[in-house]
Amino acid sequence: MPYVANARMYSVNPAAAAAWKELFGWLARESRVELRVIDHAFPLPLADLWSRDDLACAFMCGFPYALAARKPQPVAAPVPVGAPIAGRPVYATRLLVKADSRFCSLEDTFGGRLGYTVEDSHSGYNALRHHLLPYYRKRGERLYRESIGPMFTPRRVIDALLADDIDIGPLDSYALDLMLRHEPDLGQKIRAVATTDIAPIPLLVASADCPDEVVSPLQAALAKFADCSDTADLRDRLCLERFVPVEADDYSLTARWDDEARKAGYSQPG
Incomplete structure (x- = not known):
């Protein structure tokens, strides 16, 4: 079955939105997980996106993540090139x-x-x-x-x-x-x-019930993002250094x- 991917939080203009769609295309090929990119644009509530059963990879703000009674599964956290602490998410x-x-x-x-x-x-x-x-x-x-x-x-x-x-x-x-x-x-x-x-920066999440055979390949593929020659242009256009594992407890700071x-x-x- 196809799973949903979305980068609405950081699709801040058409060029960024196009780059995120390309990233999800690369991620689907690299992980061999069938991903369907959806827009879920404003004014649709982000909470509706985060509660989808078929969610495999979407950005979620750390504040609602910290407050959620039933948390989605962390996939990875982005490390921006311009992060306030170099190399950190x-x-x-x-x-x-x-x-x-x-x-x-x-x-x-x-x-x-x-x-x-x-x-x-x-x-x-x-x-x-x-x-x-x-x-x-x-x-x-x-x-x-x-x-x-x-x-x-x-x-x-x-x-x-x-x-x-x-x-x-x-x-x-x-x-x-x-x-x-x-x-x-x-x-x-x-x-x-x-x-x-x-x-801690907004993280990529999957639904709480997303199977491990979906989440684990996504995590493994994103771990390679920084070192793949075919993602160099995406890293430039998305101002991204790499993706790293999520330290879930860090998000309690927001609460x-x-x-x-x-x-x-x-x-x-x-």
């Missing part, structure tokens, strides 16, 4: 403003309009809130006059910034790397005023950050 959130704005620091944006993606996103909500929590504690009040969201996707955060609908917004550092790789002009329109602490913010009465960033 980690990422951070860049807090972005328009390049021509008056803001020079994070504190300059306080009192303005903050965008966020969705409540079950680590990079676009949980990490953002964790970074703002010390400022909230110090001030004893909310930092922004408006928290605008959910915006759901990194692209919609960028669009809102460029349209002056928000003053500052969060972006997954790997998603931003992919955007800038294929849209170099974007780098002239935005800039980062802060970066959050690092966290701890959530718990800390809620105990401080700071449930929504802003």
Whole structure:
């Protein structure tokens, strides 16, 4: 039977989406697992993708993974070329403003309009809130006059910034790397005023009941990705160094950050 593959979380533009489809084609050939690439594009809920019984390889944010009562099976974690710690499957959130704005620091944006993606996103909500929590504690009040969201996707955060609908917004550092790789002009329109602490990057998962004869060949093939001559172009277009085994316990960090913010009465960033 065919199994489903999807890279919606990092299909940030048409060029990246095409490269992910090529990667899944390579993965199917290398692993001999029949993979059917589906789009599952916004506004379809990501939770519906992650709960599919036929899921074999799709990106899942570490925050909902940590909170899931019945976790999907980890397949592999990507290591971006631009990872905040070289060679590690980690990422951070860049807090972005328009390049021509008056803001020079994070504190300059306080009192303005903050965008966020969705409540079950680590990079676009949980990490953002964790970074703002010390400022909230110090001030004893909310930092922004408006928290605008959910915006759901990194692209919609960028669009809102460029349209002056928000003053500052969060972006997954790997998603931003992919955007800038294929849209170099974007780098002239935005800039980062802060970066959050690092966290384990979104992982590739399979359904909880996906058989081992599917998951194991996928893992073995992805372990070869960094060393195959025929994936060199894909590594360049996807800003990827390699895939590594998942350290599942690392993702509990995201749940701890959530718990800390809620105990401080700071449930929504802003």
